[in-house]
Amino acid sequence: xxxxxxxxxxxxxxxxxxxxxxxxxxxxxxxxxxxxxxxxxxxxxxxxxxxxxxxxxxxxxxxxxxxxxxxxxxxxxxxxxxxxxxxxxxxxxxxxxxxxxxxxxxxxxxxxxxxxxxxxxxxxxxxxxxxxxxxxxxxxxxxxxxxxxxxxxxxxxxxxxxxxxxxxxxxxxxxxxxxxxxxxxxxxxxxxxxxxxxxxxxxxxxxxxxxxxxxxxxxxxxxxxxxxxxxxxxxxxxxxxxxxxxxxxxxxxxxxxxxxxxxxxxxxxxxxxxxxxxxxxxxxxxxxxxxxxxxxxxxxxxxxxxxxxxxxxxxxxxxxxxxxxxxxxxxxxxxxxxxxxxxxxxxxxxxxxxxxxxxxxxxxxxxxxxxxxxxxxxxxxxxxxxxxxxxxxxxxxxxxxxxxxxxxxxxxxxxxxxxxxxxxxxxxxxxxxxxxxxxxxxxxxxx
Numbered sequence: 001x002x003x004x005x006x007x008x009x010x011x012x013x014x015x016x017x018x019x020x021x022x023x024x025x026x027x028x029x030x031x032x033x034x035x036x037x038x039x040x041x042x043x044x045x046x047x048x049x050x051x052x053x054x055x056x057x058x059x060x061x062x063x064x065x066x067x068x069x070x071x072x073x074x075x076x077x078x079x080x081x082x083x084x085x086x087x088x089x090x091x092x093x094x095x096x097x098x099x100x101x102x103x104x105x106x107x108x109x110x111x112x113x114x115x116x117x118x119x120x121x122x123x124x125x126x127x128x129x130x131x132x133x134x135x136x137x138x139x140x141x142x143x144x145x146x147x148x149x150x151x152x153x154x155x156x157x158x159x160x161x162x163x164x165x166x167x168x169x170x171x172x173x174x175x176x177x178x179x180x181x182x183x184x185x186x187x188x189x190x191x192x193x194x195x196x197x198x199x200x201x202x203x204x205x206x207x208x209x210x211x212x213x214x215x216x217x218x219x220x221x222x223x224x225x226x227x228x229x230x231x232x233x234x235x236x237x238x239x240x241x242x243x244x245x246x247x248x249x250x251x252x253x254x255x256x257x258x259x260x261x262x263x264x265x266x267x268x269x270x271x272x273x274x275x276x277x278x279x280x281x282x283x284x285x286x287x288x289x290x291x292x293x294x295x296x297x298x299x300x301x302x303x304x305x306x307x308x309x310x311x312x313x314x315x316x317x318x319x320x321x322x323x324x325x326x327x328x329x330x331x332x333x334x335x336x337x338x339x340x341x342x343x344x345x346x347x348x349x350x351x352x353x354x355x356x357x358x359x360x361x362x363x364x365x366x367x368x369x370x371x372x373x374x375x376x377x378x379x380x381x382x383x384x385x386x387x388x389x390x391x392x393x394x395x396x397x398x399x400x401x402x403x404x405x406x407x408x409x410x411x412x413x414x415x416x417x418x419x420x421x422x423x424x425x426x427x428x429x430x431x432x433x434x435x436x437x438x439x440x441x442x443x444x445x446x447x
Contacts, residue, residue, distance in 0.1 A: 004300045017289040018282050019076055024301035026073040031312040033067030035350050036343060038316055039334045042324040047133065054252045057335035061248035068249035070147060071207050071271030077151060078211015081158050095159035096393040100371045100438065102155050103400055108368035110148060111435050112361060113310045117141055121422025136415040138422030141314045146411040149404060154208045156400050165212045176206035177268065184265050188244045196262045203263035207271045219279055229276030232269050239266035304362045308354065311361060315353040323349060371438040399437035406431025
C-alpha cells in the first residue's frame with residue numbers, strides 16, 4: 001500500500017487518468033470473464049477436468065459483448081504507445097531502445113511466469129503426476145499468453161506504423177479495415193479459410209492505430225461518439241443476427257466459426273462500439289477520477305495489472321486442485337440456478353489465490369531490470385525515428401522475433417503431454433533464447 005500511496009501522491013497533473021482506468025477495467029473484465037466461464041468437474045475415474053460453460057449454456061453468449069474487452073486494451077495500448085514513441089523520438093531516442101524498454105516491461109514478468117510454470121511442471125512430473133494432466137494444466141495456465149503475443153506484435157510494429165500514422169492518419173485504419181473485410185469475404189463467400197488468418201494481425205493493428213488517432217485528438221466529440229456507438233452497435237447486430245458471425249465474442253469450443261480465431265468484422269464492430277462508449281463516458285468519468293479513492297483504486301490495479309493478467313488462470317488451476325478432489329465445492333449442473341449461485345464462492349476463492357500469487361510475483365512487474373540498451377538514446381535512428389542499423393538493432397529484432405515465436409508456439413500447443421516442462425519444448429527454447437539475446441544485448445553504437 002505504501003507504493004500505491006506514493007504513486008497516487010506523485011501523479012502529475014497532466015496524467016491521463018481515464019486511459020489508466022480503461023486499462024484497469026479491461027484487465028479486470030478479462031479476469032472476471034475467464035473465471036465465470038470456467039466449469040470444473042472431478043470424478044475418481046477421470047480426475048480433474050474443465051471446459052468452457054459457453055459450450056453448454058448458449059444464453060450466456062451475448063454476455064461476451066460485455067466481457068470481451070481486448071479491443072479496449074488495444075485502443076488504450078495505441079494511445080499509450082503513440083505517446084511513448086513520440087516522446088522518445090522527440091528526445092532523440094532510437095527505435096531499438098524504445099522497443100527494448102517497452103517490450104522489456106512486458107517480457108520481464110512474462111519470463112518469470114514461463115520459467116515458473118515450466119519448473120512446476122517438471123517438479124510435478126518428477127513426483128509422478130500424469131503427463132497429460134500436467135500438459136493440460138500448463139496449457140490452461142498459459143491461456144493469457146495468446147493476448148500478450150498479439151499485443152507484443154503490435155508493440156514491435158509501432159516504430160514502423162506510428163510514422164505511417166503521422167503521414168496518413170485515418171487512411172491507415174481504412175486500409176486495415178478494408179483488409180479485414182476482404183479476408184472475411186474470402187472466408188465466408190468463397191470458403192478460402194487461409195486468407196482470414198491475416199485478421200489476427202489486421203484487426204488488432206486497426207484498433208491500435210485508432211489509439212494513435214485518439215492520442216492526437218482526431219476522434220469525434222460527444223455527438224460524433226454517439227453516432228459511432230449507435231452505428232457500430234447496429235453493425236454488430238447485423239453481423240451476428242443476419243450475417244454469418246456467431247453471437248459469442250470469445251471462443252466457443254465445438255463451434256465451426258469463431259469471432260476471435262481468427263478475428264472478424266463482428267469483433268471489429270464491437271471494438272468500434274467500445275470506442276464510441278469510451279469517448280462518450282470520458283467527461284463524467286474524468287470528473288469522478290479526480291477523487292482520491294477512485295484514483296487510488298485505479299493506481300493499485302495498474303501497478304500489478306500484468307501480474308494479475310498472467311497469473312489469473314493459474315489461480316483457477318490451484319483452486320480447482322485444492323477444492324474439487326476433496327469435495328469442498330459441489331458440482332451442480334452447469335448453467336443451473338445452483339451452479340450460478342456457487343459461482344460467488346468460487347470467485348471468492350479464486351480472488352484469494354490470485355492475491356497470494358500477486359504478493360509473490362507482483363514485485364517482478366516493477367523490480368526487474370530492463371534489457372541492456374533500453375535507456376540508450378541516439379543510436380540507429382533516422383529522421384523518422386525508425387531506421388535500425390548495426391548489431392544492437394539486429395539483435396533486438398532477432399530476440400523479439402524469437403520471443404514472439406516462442407510465445408505463439410506455447411499458445412497454439414493445445415491441452416496434451418508436452419514433455420517434462422509442461423510446455424512445448426521447441427517453443428520454450430525459442431522463447432528463452434530470444435529473452436537471453438535481449439537481456440545480454442551488447443552495448444555500443446548501432447552503426
